[in-house]
Amino acid sequence: MPKIDTSLFEIGTLDRLAAGNTVVHALDPRAKLVATLAFILTVVSFGRYEVAALLPLLVFPLALSIQAQIPGPYLLRKLLIASPFAVMVGMFNPLLDQTVLLHVVGTNVTGGWVSFVAILLRFALTVTAALVLIATTGFAQVCMALTRLGTPRIFATQLLFLYRYIFVLTEEGLRMSRARALRSFGHRGTGLKIYGFMLGQLLLRTMDRAGRIHRAMLCRGFDGEVRLNRHLRWRRKDMLFVCGWLGFFALARVFNLPQELGQMLLKVIP
Amino acid sequence: MHMADALISPAVGGIMWATTAGLIAHCSRKISTTLEGSRVPLMGVLGAFIFAAQMINFTIPATGSSGHLGGGAILAILLGPHAAFLTIASVLTIQSLFFADGGILALGCNIFNLGFWPCFVAYPFIYKAITGQNPSRGRIVTGAVLASIAGLQLGAFSVVMETVVSGISELPFETFVMLMQPIHLAIGLVEGLVTAAVVTFVWKARPEILSMARGVAVRTAPSFNGVVTGLAVAALVTGGALSWFASAHPDGLEWSMAKVSGKEELDAPADGVHGMLAGIQEKTAFLPDYAFKAPEHEAATPEGEAPAAWPAVDAGTSTAGILGGAMTMLLAGALGLFLKKRQHRA
Amino acid sequence: MSHHIVEVQDLRFAYPDGHEALSGISFRIHHGESVAIVGANGAGKSTLLLHLNGCLVPKQGMVRIGDFPLTEKTLPDVRRTVGMVFQDPDDQLFMPTVYDDVAFGPLNLGLPFDEVDARVRSALATVGGEHLAKRPPYRLSGGEKRAVAIATVLSMSPNILVLDEPTSNLDPRARRNLITLLHGFEHTKIIATHDLDMVMDLCDRTIVMHQGHILADGPTREIFDDDRLLDEGHLERPLSLR
Numbered sequence: 128m129p130k131i132d133t134s135l136f137e138i139g140t141l142d143r144l145a146a147g148n149t150v151v152h153a154l155d156p157r158a159k160l161v162a163t164l165a166f167i168l169t170v171v172s173f174g175r176y177e178v179a180a181l182l183p184l185l186v187f188p189l190a191l192s193i194q195a196q197i198p199g200p201y202l203l204r205k206l207l208i209a210s211p212f213a214v215m216v217g218m219f220n221p222l223l224d225q226t227v228l229l230h231v232v233g234t235n236v237t238g239g240w241v242s243f244v245a246i247l248l249r250f251a252l253t254v255t256a257a258l259v260l261i262a263t264t265g266f267a268q269v270c271m272a273l274t275r276l277g278t279p280r281i282f283a284t285q286l287l288f289l290y291r292y293i294f295v296l297t298e299e300g301l302r303m304s305r306a307r308a309l310r311s312f313g314h315r316g317t318g319l320k321i322y323g324f325m326l327g328q329l330l331l332r333t334m335d336r337a338g339r340i341h342r343a344m345l346c347r348g349f350d351g352e353v354r355l356n357r358h359l360r361w362r363r364k365d366m367l368f369v370c371g372w373l374g375f376f377a378l379a380r381v382f383n384l385p386q387e388l389g390q391m392l393l394k395v396i397p
Numbered sequence: 398m399h400m401a402d403a404l405i406s407p408a409v410g411g412i413m414w415a416t417t418a419g420l421i422a423h424c425s426r427k428i429s430t431t432l433e434g435s436r437v438p439l440m441g442v443l444g445a446f447i448f449a450a451q452m453i454n455f456t457i458p459a460t461g462s463s464g465h466l467g468g469g470a471i472l473a474i475l476l477g478p479h480a481a482f483l484t485i486a487s488v489l490t491i492q493s494l495f496f497a498d499g500g501i502l503a504l505g506c507n508i509f510n511l512g513f514w515p516c517f518v519a520y521p522f523i524y525k526a527i528t529g530q531n532p533s534r535g536r537i538v539t540g541a542v543l544a545s546i547a548g549l550q551l552g553a554f555s556v557v558m559e560t561v562v563s564g565i566s567e568l569p570f571e572t573f574v575m576l577m578q579p580i581h582l583a584i585g586l587v588e589g590l591v592t593a594a595v596v597t598f599v600w601k602a603r604p605e606i607l608s609m610a611r612g613v614a615v616r617t618a619p620s621f622n623g624v625v626t627g628l629a630v631a632a633l634v635t636g637g638a639l640s641w642f643a644s645a646h647p648d649g650l651e652w653s654m655a656k657v658s659g660k661e662e663l664d665a666p667a668d669g670v671h672g673m674l675a676g677i678q679e680k681t682a683f684l685p686d687y688a689f690k691a692p693e694h695e696a697a698t699p700e701g702e703a704p705a706a707w708p709a710v711d712a713g714t715s716t717a718g719i720l721g722g723a724m725t726m727l728l729a730g731a732l733g734l735f736l737k738k739r740q741h742r743a
Numbered sequence: 744m745s746h747h748i749v750e751v752q753d754l755r756f757a758y759p760d761g762h763e764a765l766s767g768i769s770f771r772i773h774h775g776e777s778v779a780i781v782g783a784n785g786a787g788k789s790t791l792l793l794h795l796n797g798c799l800v801p802k803q804g805m806v807r808i809g810d811f812p813l814t815e816k817t818l819p820d821v822r823r824t825v826g827m828v829f830q831d832p833d834d835q836l837f838m839p840t841v842y843d844d845v846a847f848g849p850l851n852l853g854l855p856f857d858e859v860d861a862r863v864r865s866a867l868a869t870v871g872g873e874h875l876a877k878r879p880p881y882r883l884s885g886g887e888k889r890a891v892a893i894a895t896v897l898s899m900s901p902n903i904l905v906l907d908e909p910t911s912n913l914d915p916r917a918r919r920n921l922i923t924l925l926h927g928f929e930h931t932k933i934i935a936t937h938d939l940d941m942v943m944d945l946c947d948r949t950i951v952m953h954q955g956h957i958l959a960d961g962p963t964r965e966i967f968d969d970d971r972l973l974d975e976g977h978l979e980r981p982l983s984l985r
Contacts, residue, residue, distance in 0.1 A: 288441020300449030323594025
């Protein structure tokens with residue numbers, strides 16, 4: 128699990144990026160959500176030895192992130208931070224799958240390596256797509272799009288509240304953690320029992336806070352349903368966006384585009 | 398224990414998503430009809446609490462290494478199974494979106510692995526059963542520890558099944574299981590002790606919180622037995638059977654797509670199917686009457702059969718593939734630059 | 744006539760653990776008055792405030808807000824009349840953006856979209872926070888949070904404003920801004936606070952509480968001149984009177 132105190136900052140960055148003002152930002156959140164989901168499904172549906180065929184799909188996150196002015200280095204950094212997990216498990220493939228699949232420039236490339244690269248590529252594509260979605264839409268809007276597409280309200284509300292209070296609570300946790308660090312030495316003072324006390328205190332305070340929030344909600348007329356006052360309008364732009372990208376994904380899925388391209392080129396080159 | 402998208406086949410991912418979505422819908426309905434509005438802020442805030450708790454680590458007694466809390470068991474004890482499930486689902490969703498801890502396709506699996514077992518199996522059948530109406534310190538500790546261990550063991554095993562049935566990672570079943578279960582036994586033990594410590598603290602300081610939570614759980618318990626368990630079991634069984642089938646057509650989707658577009662490469666996969674099936678069955682056979690296959694056998698099997706046969710790569714096509722791939726990258730790069738230039742001008 | 748009067752008669756309240764927080768409180772506040780409630784920690788200020796908009800319903804004694812005696816049934820009406828700002832703004836700002844938080848109340852009242860929008864803009868304008876509309880709460884400073892919290896209540900158009908420690912944790916500038924803002928309100932104001940200098944600036948009338956009952960209730964200046972009284976209530980003269 129990445130460290131939260133730096134990652135918290137990253138949530139803030141994503142939020143800031145989401146407040147941007149580009150064409151992409153202006154699209155209906157439902158359109159972006161549907162396109163991203165279709166993208167992820169397409170990527171994941173490829174066979175395990177497919178590498179080249181995946182490449183055209185790079186266009187989706189690339190085009191969106193550039194058009195929405197999301198800094199490339201930022202995305203790369205997030206990718207790198209998250210990559211160890213995919214690397215760790217995919218790592219076994221080259222060891223276990225020794226069948227030679229290709230001969231490239233005189234060397235034998237085994238299926239294991241091909242599938243390893245494919246895993247990494249799929250990982251990069253899906254993670255980037257998710258990040259770009261949040262960075263161009265904002266978490267609250269995504270949650271709202273989710274409800275419009277059928278997610279139960281209570282769950283969407285839960286996501287919003289959770290998101291809202293992560294900062295408050297992790298800050299409290301961080302303060303406790305620092306306070307403990309100042310009074311503990313080596314491994315003394317950081318044991319299980321103390322941890323239990325700390326969490327217990329934090330928990331009781333948290334439940335009290337929940338009570339206060341509920342009270343504040345009641346005071347403003349809360350009747351069980353949380354309402355967001357936003358109007359979503361589905362315009363032609365949004366339709367074009369969704370259809371265009373979905374069409375592209377279907378194309379890239381059915382035809383191995385790089386293969387076709389390469390074959391065409393081979394015919395041309397003497 | 399979080400799984401990444403890259404390791405799940407679309408079939409497995411899809412089925413687990415369907416199961417999870419069904420569970421989320423069920424829990425949402427349950428909460429809005431039976432519980433009061435005060436649950437709403439409580440669930441959100443407790444989810445945030447789990448995040449905060451995961452940030453603070455502690456040193457594990459014998460080892461000196463550090464550990465932290467997972468949270469499933471505690472949430473189930475404090476909120477009752479349905480609210481806890483939603484809370485866990487929300488925590489995992491945020492982790493997956495913002496910290497890339499697991500992918501979106503895999504989210505369905507993750508929510509199930511980390512949420513279903515603690516909330517609907519470990520909590521009711523182990524924790525509640527042990528602690529009963531009037532918990533004592535000993536019972537709380539035992540209940541928490543056993544429930545955590547059970548929840549994590551089941552979750553870990555689910556991870557193994559999902560990965561193996563997906564067939565993307567080459568890790569053989571036996572190795573994977575031998576890796577996952579013992580590790581998660583240890584993790585479960587630690588998590589159980591932490592859960593016990595926190596719950597005992599709350600119980601001593603404010604016992605009414607626990608009895609209220611228990612009341613909620615009791616009130617909502619009766620129906621879960623019928624609907625949810627039935628739902629989940631049915632989904633799992635059909636899912637298991639379907640994934641089996643789907644993995645047998647290694648990438649069933651690609652296979653049918655290729656058929657549609659009428660390419661020659663098709664014939665190879667058709668032959669390969671049987672070999673694949675055999676391969677899969679050997680990989681996943683774990684019943685006592687079957688002998689465990691040694692891992693090397695795994696690599697040996699594909700030789701005459703499926704993986705070599707499909708995707709029928711030969712020198713000509715592979716060069717074309719690489720050339721085409723390089724061109725695609727160049728084109729993509731050019732597109733990127735073009736868009737960037739437009740940005741600067743605008 | 745009983746037009747926006749806040750009336751409390753012999754209010755008593757004990758917490759479940761037996762602690763008696765209020766032991767017979769009585770007072771009457773008229774429309775437009777600006778009243779401070781001061782006292783040591785534990786005097787019962789917060790408990791009293793909670794009764795004023797129905798977070799706690801009186802079991803012994805009576806609370807009357809305008810035309811409504813406070814009971815379970817009249818809660819919605821009372822809550823429309825009395826707007827309460829809590830001590831910790833984080834408890835009050837729980838929606839994804841400032842706009843959503845300020846819109847929360849009006850939406851719950853069932854008002855149409857355009858009306859809600861108008862109210863939100865007007866409330867934010869009053870507290871000087873229009874530029875904050877799209878911000879998530881965690882990106883607000885202490886003073887901004889406080890201002891927005893007030894806006895969340897203003898958008899419901901209450902007649903009576905109840906505030907719990909509004910100047911705590913504010914830097915001098917934010918505090919001054921807040922006092923100026925409150926000065927401009929025509930609502931009836933009931934403010935529980937330790938900030939006695941603010942009381943001097945803002946409130947003509949002060950109620951001193953001590954251990955659950957009222958020690959004194961009268962013009963602010965008189966009360967702050969009475970050293971013996973202040974001492975009994977564990978208070979001191981405000982800095983501006985020394």
